[in-house]
Amino acid sequence: MEPILAPESIDLIALAPVLVLSIFAMLILVLDLWGGRNKSLLVFTSLVGLLMTAISAFAKYPIPAYSFNDSYVVDHLSLFFICIFTISSALAILLSVEYNEREGIRAGEYYALILFCTVGMILLASSTDMIMIFLGIEIVSICLYVLAGIRRNDHRSNEAALKYFLLGAFATGFLLYGMTLVYGSTGSTNLFKIAEFVKNPSAQSNPLLMMGLVLLVIGFGFKVASVPFHMWAPDVYQGAPTPVTAFMAVGPKAAAFAAFFRVFADTFPEMSSSWEMLLSIIAVLSMFVGNLGAIMQTNIKRMLAFSSISHAGYILMAVIAKNSLGSSSLLFYMLSYAFMTFGVFGIVIILGRKGEENLEIKNYSGLAYKHPVIALSMTIFLLSLGGLPPFAGFVAKFYLFSAAIQEGLLTLVIIAVLNSAISFYYYLKVVVFMYMKEPEAEFKISLTPITLFVVFIGVVGTINLGIFPNSIITLASH
Amino acid sequence: MLENTVPLSHYLMLSATLFVIGIVGVLIRRNVIVVFMSIEIMLNAVNISLIAFDNYMNLSGGQIFSFMVMCVAAAEVSVGLAIIIALHRNKPTVNLDEFNLLKW
Amino acid sequence: MLLKLTCLVPLFPLIGSIINGFFGLKIGKNAVGLIACGSMALSFLTSILIYIGYLMLPEGQHIYEQVVWSWFGAGDFTVDFGFQIDPLTLVMMFVVTGVGLIIHVYAIGYMHEEYSFYRFFAYFNLFASAMLLLVMGNNFLLMFIGWEGVGCCSYFLIGYYFEKKSACDAGTKAFVVNRVGDFAFLLAVMYIFNVFGTIDFSDVMHAAPDKLIYGGEIVTIITMLLFVGATGKSAQIPLYTWLPDAMEGPTPVSALIHAATMVTAGVYMVVRCSALFNLSPMTMMVVAGIGGLTAIMAATIGMAQYDIKRVLAYSTVSQIGYMFLACGVGAYTAAIFHLVTHAFFKACLFLGSGSVIHGIHGEQDMRKMGGLKSHMPVTYWTFVVSTLAIAGIFPLSGFFSKDEILYHSLMDGNIIFWGMGVSAAMLTAFYMFRLVFMTFHGESRVDPSVHPHESPKVMTMPLVILAGLATIGGLLGIPLFHGWHILHNWLEPVLHFDLAHALHQSEHMLHEAGRHAPSWAHLLTPKEHNIWIEVLLMIFSLGVAITGIFGAYMFYIKRPDLPDKVIEGQWGYDLVQNKYYIDELYDESIVQPTVEGSKLLWKECDAKAIDGAVNGTANVIGWFSRQAQVFQSGFVRNYALFIVVGFISLLLVMF
C-alpha cells in the first residue's frame, strides 16, 4: 500500500489562499475576544484578509499546479473563482456592517464564519478529489447553517437555519452515497484517475457508476438550488439575514457550480450521453419553476430567491455544454451575477427596516420620485438580471447561450430565452411599482454610506461588464 | 478470512437498506432529533459501503474518506444541536411541522 | 413662344385659391370675388394665347408637351409633372375656363350672403385648378391628381354647409363612390405600365396598336377598368347614386362641377384613351350599353322628381349617358360635341334654377313654385332657351349634338342603341318641360309670405351669355356636309385611328406567338356617309322631342289633374319616384354589412380571438405559477420528499 501522502507532494504555496484566509479567520476570532463591542476592527481585518487571499492566490506560478496527490489544483478556473469568492465575500461583509448595527447582530464570529465559508468555497473550487470536494461542501454548508440562523431571536431566521441544516445534511447523504458508488466503481476518489478510468467504454455502462452519477447530480443540484432540489432555497433566502442571503446566492452557488463543472464536464465528458439528459431536465425545470414561482411572490427576497433558482437553471447549461466556452461563460456569468445580486440585495437592505421589515414589493411604490438614483440602480440591476442590454446580465446570457449553441443545444437555448421573456414580467413588476405607482407610505430608508458604496460598486460592475466586457472575457476564456 | 464468506453485494445491500431506512425516517418522522438521527444513519450507511469497497478492492482511499465523513458528521451534530437548542429557546417544541412560517 | 405659358393656366386658380383661403377673411368679400374671377379670367386669356400658340405650331406637329419637373419614379418607372396641349385639351380648357369664369361671376352674386364666402371661392378656384390639371396632364398619373383633386374639391363643396348632416353625408358618399372608380383607374394605370413601360398618353396611345392585340384580353381588361373609373367620376350605372345627393351643395357648384366639368371628366378620359378603347370591341359595346341604359334610367327617374335641382341632376346623368353611348359606338367627336353643348345649356339650366331658388328664398320643391314667369323674366327666357336646347329643338346646340349621337348609334352601333337614344330623347323633352311648366307656368303655388323677385345683374348676365352659347353652340358641328363639321376636323389628329394597321399588327403578334389570327376582314368594309338617312333621323327625333314637349304640355298645362290620375296606384311610378330603390339596395347590401362585419371583426376577432390568445398565454402562465406555489408547503419533510421523488424519477430517466 503506497503512502497516501508523500511529503513532497504537499505544496503549501499552492495552498496559500486557503492558509492565509484560515489564519485571518482565526485571527478575527481571537480579536473578537478583546475587540469588545466595536466590530469595525474585525471588518477591516477580514477585508484585509480577503485582499491578502486574492493576492496570495497568484503566488503559485506556473499554473496549473497540483498539490496533495493532485487532489488540489491551481488553474485558471480556480484562480478566477477565488477572485469571485473574495469579491463576493468582501461585498457581503460590507453589506453586513450597517445591517448588523441595525439588526443588533453583535456576534463577531459572523465575519469569521464568512471567511471560513470562503475557505470552503476555495477548496471546493480548486479541489480535484472527491474527498476534498466533500470537505469543501461541508465547510461551506456548516458555516452557512450558522449564518442563516445568526439572528438568534428571530423565528424566521431560526426556521431558515433548521430547514437548511436538515435538508442540507439530507442532501449531503445523497452526495456522499454517490461519491461512494463512484469510488466503488472506479476505485479512486481522484477526478483525474476517475477520468482515466471511465475512458474505456466498458466502465461507462457500469450501473453502480451511473447510479453514483445520479446521486452526485442530486448532491450538487441541491447546493446550486436547482429543481426539484430547490425547495429549501426560497424559505432559507427569505429567513436568513439579507446580507447572508446575498452571500448565499452568489459565493456558495458559484463554488458548487465550479465543483459541478469539474466533476461532470471535466471528469465524465465521455459519459455525457448519460448525464446530459438529467442535467437538461433539471435545467429546464429550474428555469420554469424559478420563473413561474417568482411571478406570484410579493416578498422581494423570496422573489429574488426564485429568480436565483431560474438563474441556476441557465447556468446549468454551461455545465451541459461542457466545452471551454462553457467554463469561461460560467466564470463570466458568476462574476456579473455577483455584482447584480449584491446590488439588488444592497438596495433591499437600504429599504428594509429593523427586524427584516418592509420587504414587500408594494413597499417600493413611487420610489422613483422620492429617491430617483436608488430606483434607477434597482432598475438597472433588475433589467440586468432579466438579461437586457447593455448590462452585464445580457452579455453573460449571450456568452452562456453561445456556449450552448456551439454545443448544438438549440432547444435548450430557445427554452431559456422564452424563460427570460417570462422573467421580464416579474422584474418589470418591481419597476412598475417603483415608477408607475404612487407612494403608499413615507419612505424611512437608511441611506448608510457603506451599503450605498456596495450598491455603487454593483452598478459600476453591472454597467462596465455590460459595455466593456472585453477584458474580463479575455481573462475568463483562458 | 471474510472475503470468501460474505460477498460484497451483501454489504452494499446492507448499506443501501440502511440508507433507505434513513430516508424513510426523514420522510415520516416529526421529531427534529429523530429526523436528525435518521440522517446520521444515512451517513453511516455510506461509511459501510466505503469500507466494504476498500476491503474488497484492497484500496485505502475509502477508509480515509469514511474518517472524514465521521469528522464532518460530528461537526454537523454540534452545529445541528446548537441550532435546535437556539430554536427551542424561542419555541419550546421539537415537532418539525410547527416550523413553517416560511412557505408558498 | 406662347405655349410656354401652359403651366400658368392651372397655376392662376391655384394661387387665387391660396390667397382666398389664407387671407379671405381679412381682405373682404369684394376682393375675394375679384381675385377668384380674376384668376379664372387670367387662365381663360392664357388659354386663348395658348390656342394661338398652338395654331402657330409647325405643320404635322399636333401635340405640344411641357415637362415642368420630373415628379417621381423608381427603377425604370418615371412620371413627369408635365402638361400636353392638343386639340382635345384645348377644347376642354376652353370649356373649363370659359364656363368656369361665367359661373364664378354668377357665384359672386349667389353666395353673397354667405359668411364663409372666402372658403367657397378658395374651394371653387382649387377645383378649377384641379380640373385643368386633369385635362392638361400629359400622363395618367398627373391626370389622376386632377381626377382625385376635383373629387376632393367636390367633397368640400358638397359639404359646404357642413352643419347639415345630409350635406356631409352626400359629400362623403361622393368621395367614397368616386374612390371606387379611382381604385379601378389605378389598377388600369398599373396594368398599362406593365404592358407599355410608360404612362405618358402620347407614347401609350402611339404604341397601343403595336403592343395590344385587337379584341384581346389585356386591352379589354385595361379599358374595362378605365371605364369603371369613368363611371365613378361621371355618375354612370352602377356608380351614379352620388350625383343626385351632390345637389346638397350650393347651386353654382352643381352648375360647374356636377354639370359642366367634373362629371364629364369620365367622357374626356374615354376619348383621351380612344386608341385603347378602339382595340376592344367588347368594351366598346359595354360602354355604349351602359351609356344608353343610364340615359334612359336617369330620364325615367327625372320624370318623377319634385326637387328642381334633382331633376336637373338626373338629366345630367342621362345626358352623360348619351356621351358614353357616343363613345361606345366610336363617335368620339359627337361625344365631345355633346359635352361642350351640354356644358352650355346644363350650366345655364342650373344657374337658372339657382336664380329661381334665390328668387324665392331657398325653396327647391317644384310643387311650391309655379307662375314665376312674370316675376323673373330673364331667368325664364334663358331657361326656356336652354330647355329647348336640351330637348333637341332645331336649331339650338342640343339638336345637332344629340342628333349626331343618334345617327352614329344607328350607323356604327345597332338599332337597340338607337332606340335607347331616341326614347331617352323623348323622356328628356318631357321632363324638362314638365320642369319648366311646373316652375314658371300655371298658377303660383309659392308660399304667400315670400315675394319672388328677379336676381341681380351679376347673376342674370351669366344666364344670358350661357343661353346665347347654348343657342349658337351647334355651329361647332354642322353635320350634313363634311368639312362643315369644325369640331370633327379639329379633333381629327387626336382621334385618328387606323383599324387596318392595328389589325395587321395584331396578326403579326399572334403569328409570332405561334397562333393564327381570326378573320377580321368584315371589320374593314368601309361605310359611306349617307346624308339622307341622317336628315330622316333628324326629322324623326325632332318629332320625338316635340311629342315629349306636347306630352308635358298636356299633363301640366292643359289637364293639371291628369298626372295624379295616371299615377294612381301605379307601382311603376313608386319605383321611379324612389329611384328604383337603388340607394336602399346599396345601403342594405354593401354599407350595412360592411359596418356590421367590421364591428364583428373588431369585437370578436381582434378583442376576443387574437388578444384573447395573447392574454390567455399570460393567464396560463399565471395559473401555472399559482400551481407551482402549492408545493412550497413549508414542511421540511415535503421538501425531503421532493428530493427523493426527484431522485427516483432521475433514476427512471437514467435507466
Next chain:
Amino acid sequence: MFLTFITFLPFLGALCLVFMRKENASAIKQTALAFAVADFLLSLLLWTNFDNTTEKMQFGLNVSWIEAWGINYHIGLDGISLLLYVMTTFLTMICVIASWDVKKHIREYMIAMLALSTGMLGVFIALDLFMFYVFWEFQLVPMYIIVGVWGGPRRIYASIKFFLFTAVGSLLMLVAILWIYFHIQQTTGVATADILYITDHLDVSLDASKWLWMAFFLAFAIKVPMFPFHTWLPDAHVEAPTAGSVILAGVLLKMGTYGFLRFNLPFFPQASFEFVPMVAWLSIIGIIYGALVAMVQEDLKKLVAYSSVSHLGFIMLGIFALNPYGIQGALIQNINHGISTSALFLLVGIVYDRRHTRLISEFGGLAKIMPKYTVCFMIVALSSIGLPGMNGFVGEFLVLLGIFQVNGLWAACATSGVILAACYILWMFQRVMFLELKNPKNMDMKDMNTREMITIAPLIILIFWIGLYPNTFMKTFDASVNHLVSKVNPDNFRPHQEKHKDSHGEHAQLITPTEMASLNQKLQMPKKF
C-alpha cells in the same frame, strides 16, 4: 466619429438633465429642446454630405468592441437608413416641443425621451448584429417607461404588453443571431457578427435559412406590426402620451420594416422569395382588416392605430414585391407614414389636451370653432388616405405598382384598402369636425395655439413636399435599393427562368409575348354587331 457623436448626443443631453434640479421645469425643457434641435440640425448635415450615387456605407466607423468575440462597434449609414435616421431626430425634436405642457415629472420625461432617441438612432446605424441587438432591446426601456408613467388609465397593462410582446420576438431573433455567428465562424473561420460581412459570406441550406428567416421575421413582424401580431399596438397607442404615440408610430414601427430590409432580404434572399406569398397575404389581410376595424372605432387614437396597421401592410407588401418599385415605394412610405400618422397623433393630442377625451361621439362641429385645426386635420387626413399630390400617394402607388408586377390579384386586393381608407378617415372626420356643435363642453375650445402650430406646420410642409417633389428624398436610397434588388431579384431563384429576347419594348419581360398572346386569345372575339 461624427455619426457616433450625433447618435449619442441626445443621451448626453439626458445625462445633463439628470444633474438638473427638477424644480425649474422651464430650464429642463429648454435644455432638452436645445439638444434635440442640435441633433436634428447635425443629422441634416449628414444628409447634405450624403453621397447618393453609391450603396456603400457612409460616415462609417469600425473599431473593435469585444475582441474576444470579434464583435466591433461598426456603424454607418446607407440610403436605406439615412432617411429613417434623420426622421428620428426630426420627430424627437417635434415630440419635445409637443410635450411642452407635460406637468408630471417633466425631467424624467425628457430624460426618457432623449435616451429613447439615442436608442432608436443606434438601431439604424448599427452594422454589427450584437450591437444592433443591444440597441434594439435598449430602446424598449425608455419607451416602456414613457408609456407606463405618462400614459392613460390602462398604461401599466399596455406598457408591459408592449415590452413582453417585443421581447419575446427579439429573444428568438437573438438565438438566430447566435446561430449565424457560429455558422459564419465554422464556414469562413472568422468570428464576427458584422452585418456586411455576413451579408456577403452567409451561405446556409435553404431549410436552415427558412428557420432563421422565421426567427427574424417574428421579431420584426411583431415590431411592424403585421396582422396577427398587432394587438399590442392599439393598446400602446391609446395609453401612450401624445409624444409617445408619435415616436411609436413614427419610428419604432419603422424599425421593423428596416429590419426586413437590412436582415431578412439580404441575408436570406431565397427564403424571402419562398415566403413572399405568406407575407403578401398577411399584409393584405392587415391592410383590409386594419381598415375595417379602424372604421368602427370609437376612440380617435385607436382608429389611427388601426389605420397604421393598414398602412404598414402596404409597406410590407412593397418590401416583399422584391423589385425596385415596391421597395422604393416602401421606403418612401415609411417616411410618409411617419409624417402623416405622427401628425394625426399630434392633432388628436391637441383635442385631448383640451377635452381629456378621445371619444369620437364626444365631438362634432369643431370646424365651426377651430378653423385652423380643421384645415390642418383635413390636410393630414387626406394625405393619410393617399390623395395624389400629397405624400401618401407616391408611396402607395409605387408599392402597388411593385406588387402588381408580382401578382395582379394581390395588387387588386391591396388597392381596395385605398377605398376603405377613404371610408374610415372621412367618416371620422365628418363626425368630429362637421355637423352641428351640439356638445356644450366643446363650445369654448380654443383653436390651435402657436406652439401647436409649430409642431404641425413642418409636417404639413413635408406632406406637400414629398407629394409634389419626392425626388429630394427618393434619390437618397436609389442606389442602395438597386443594389439590394440585385441581390434579392426573384429571377435568381425561379426554378425555370425563361430568358428570351423581348421584341416588345423594354417591358416584355413583365408580360412576355407568349403570355400576352395566350391572354389575348382567351377571349372570344365578339361579332361586329
